[in-house]
Amino acid sequence: MRVTIVGPGYVGLPSAVVFAGLGHHVFLLGNIPEQVERLQKGEIHLHEPGLAESFRDLVREGKIVPTLSYADAIPSADVVVIAVGTPSGKYGEADLRYVFAAVRDLAEHLSDYTVVAMKSTVPVGTAEKVREIISAVILSSPPPLAGPRWKRWAKDLDSSPPKADQNDRPITFDVASCPEFLREGTALFDTKNPDRIVIGVTSDKARDLLLELHQELPGERVVTDPKSAECIKYASNAFLATKISFINEIANICEGVGADVTEVARGMGLDSRIGSKFLKAGLGWSGSCFPKDVRALHHIAFSNNYEPQILKAAIEVNNDQRRRLVAKLHAALGGDLQGKTIAILGLAFKPHTDDIRESAAIDLIYLLQQKGAHVRVHDPVARPDDRDVFKDVRFMDSAQDAVRDADAVVIATEWPEFKELDWRALRAIVRNPFIADGRNLLDPKLMRAAGWKYASVGRP
Numbered sequence: 001m002r003v004t005i006v007g008p009g010y011v012g013l014p015s016a017v018v019f020a021g022l023g024h025h026v027f028l029l030g031n032i033p034e035q036v037e038r039l040q041k042g043e044i045h046l047h048e049p050g051l052a053e054s055f056r057d058l059v060r061e062g063k064i065v066p067t068l069s070y071a072d073a074i075p076s077a078d079v080v081v082i083a084v085g086t087p088s089g090k091y092g093e094a095d096l097r098y099v100f101a102a103v104r105d106l107a108e109h110l111s112d113y114t115v116v117a118m119k120s121t122v123p124v125g126t127a128e129k130v131r132e133i134i135s136a137v138i139l140s141s142p143p144p145l146a147g148p149r150w151k152r153w154a155k156d157l158d159s160s161p162p163k164a165d166q167n168d169r170p171i172t173f174d175v176a177s178c179p180e181f182l183r184e185g186t187a188l189f190d191t192k193n194p195d196r197i198v199i200g201v202t203s204d205k206a207r208d209l210l211l212e213l214h215q216e217l218p219g220e221r222v223v224t225d226p227k228s229a230e231c232i233k234y235a236s237n238a239f240l241a242t243k244i245s246f247i248n249e250i251a252n253i254c255e256g257v258g259a260d261v262t263e264v265a266r267g268m269g270l271d272s273r274i275g276s277k278f279l280k281a282g283l284g285w286s287g288s289c290f291p292k293d294v295r296a297l298h299h300i301a302f303s304n305n306y307e308p309q310i311l312k313a314a315i316e317v318n319n320d321q322r323r324r325l326v327a328k329l330h331a332a333l334g335g336d337l338q339g340k341t342i343a344i345l346g347l348a349f350k351p352h353t354d355d356i357r358e359s360a361a362i363d364l365i366y367l368l369q370q371k372g373a374h375v376r377v378h379d380p381v382a383r384p385d386d387r388d389v390f391k392d393v394r395f396m397d398s399a400q401d402a403v404r405d406a407d408a409v410v411i412a413t414e415w416p417e418f419k420e421l422d423w424r425a426l427r428a429i430v431r432n433p434f435i436a437d438g439r440n441l442l443d444p445k446l447m448r449a450a451g452w453k454y455a456s457v458g459r460p
């Protein structure tokens with residue numbers, strides 16, 4: 001099967017590798033010339049374990065063809081997968097400008113029957129809008145793109161599409177919703193081993209093509225309508241975010257009563273109705289998906305006259321987790337952070353990725369700078385972008401350089417490397433041995449034995 005993936009990012013790249021690995025021919029369409037030039041040499045521009053090697057091999061074998069050209073990548077495709085970004089807009093809504101731009105461009109190059117499958121996380125009803133956009137582009141194009149019978153069908157979208165013939169070659173297409181559930185850091189494994197594959201379609205033809213595309217992959221198939229598929233993605237992310245906020249709320253109660261949230265979570269998680277995943281207390285959820293997706297669902301609810309109470313509370317608890325950690329630093333440093341040097345270990349939103357979008361570390365930097373603190377950061381792979389919040393931050397090449405002469409240390413990302421550090425030796429070079437472990441990464445007893453004043457989240 002010929003598959004074109006639009007958007008060579010954290011989702012598009014692993015998808016390209018997995019589909020090509022299954023034997024499909026993959027075009028990978030990008031929009032940034034320097035990025036695509038690197039991809040054509042077999043090099044990727046992001047950090048994701050195992051991805052670079054597989055990608056390089058598949059490009060060399062000609063199984064993945066990175067390109068900037070819609071004219072090359074679209075006409076022959078059986079399925080076009082949209083995997084461009086959908087960041088937050090001004091009011092928390094999903095900003096669909098990249099999706100719609102890609103759809104307009106691809107619509108001009110459709111030839112035979114094609115399924116346009118949305119992997120980007122998009123608001124409920126987007127598949128329908130995408131179909132309208134493609135129809136409008138085709139209608140405004142000269143024949144043979146828009147033959148008269150096809151034009152009649154495009155105006156009356158409920159009728160069945162006409163059959164192609166020699167003289168009047170209608171462009172037929174379907175738009176489907178195929179949301180993605182991979183996690184950065186384990187993206188390749190997740191894409192190869194999905195728990196479920198959600199296929200939201202309005203026609204049997206699109207269903208059959210998408211089932212064939214995913215044929216070799218494990219996991220339940222959930223074949224449904226596009227709106228339900230779009231909603232499944234938001235509901236799943238919002239549920240996981242809420243689960244994290246819930247355990248953080250319990251952690252905050254544990255701090256009041258002297259219980260240990262890791263013990264509480266273990267005891268809860270062994271109940272099969274609850275499950276142990278996403279019950280880790282800490283600085284809260286962050287990253288390129290949960291924050292924007294929870295905001296977007298909140299916005300969708302409001303736009304449809306429903307005030308979501310649980311989502312609102314989950315967001316508030318999450319924001320509070322960052323503030324609570326800064327309050328612990330504030331209290332530990334005598335009630336004044338002005339002029340104090342804080343070393344933050346971790347900038348990525350989670351370990352094993354270089355993605356810093358909406359990371360907890362960025363919120364901490366902002367809150368600490370507001371209180372007049374000087375901030376140093378070390379992360380094993382993530383690097384700062386050109387955001388204003390980083391203007392006065394010093395980025396250090398090692399944890400030792402970050403910690404030297406600091407007034408306090410914060411763990412913001414649970415990189416395994418931080419666990420392996422020689423904390424006794426770091427104790428000797430820090431000015432004040434206070435550490436706020438925002439990810440409950442380290443062992444409180446060992447840290448105290450190494451001479452640190454140690455605070456974590458929900459643990460005595």
Ligand SMILES: NC(=O)c1ccc[n+]([C@@H]2O[C@H](COP(=O)([O-])OP(=O)(O)OC[C@H]3O[C@@H](n4cnc5c(N)ncnc54)[C@H](O)[C@@H]3O)[C@@H](O)[C@H]2O)c1
Pocket residue numbers: 006007008009010011012029030031032083084085086098101102119120121122180181182183184288289
């Ligand atoms: N990152 C994740 O963990 C994850 C997981 C599940 C779902 N998603 C969803 O998948 C979508 C993509 O996320 P991502 O993290 O891969 O984004 P990303 O920003 O890493 O990648 C998007 C890519 O699309 C490219 N692009 C933008 N407009 C384009 C166009 N018109 N033509 C060709 N390329 C274009 C960008 O240059 C970029 O390379 C989002 O909707 C996100 O919510 C992400």
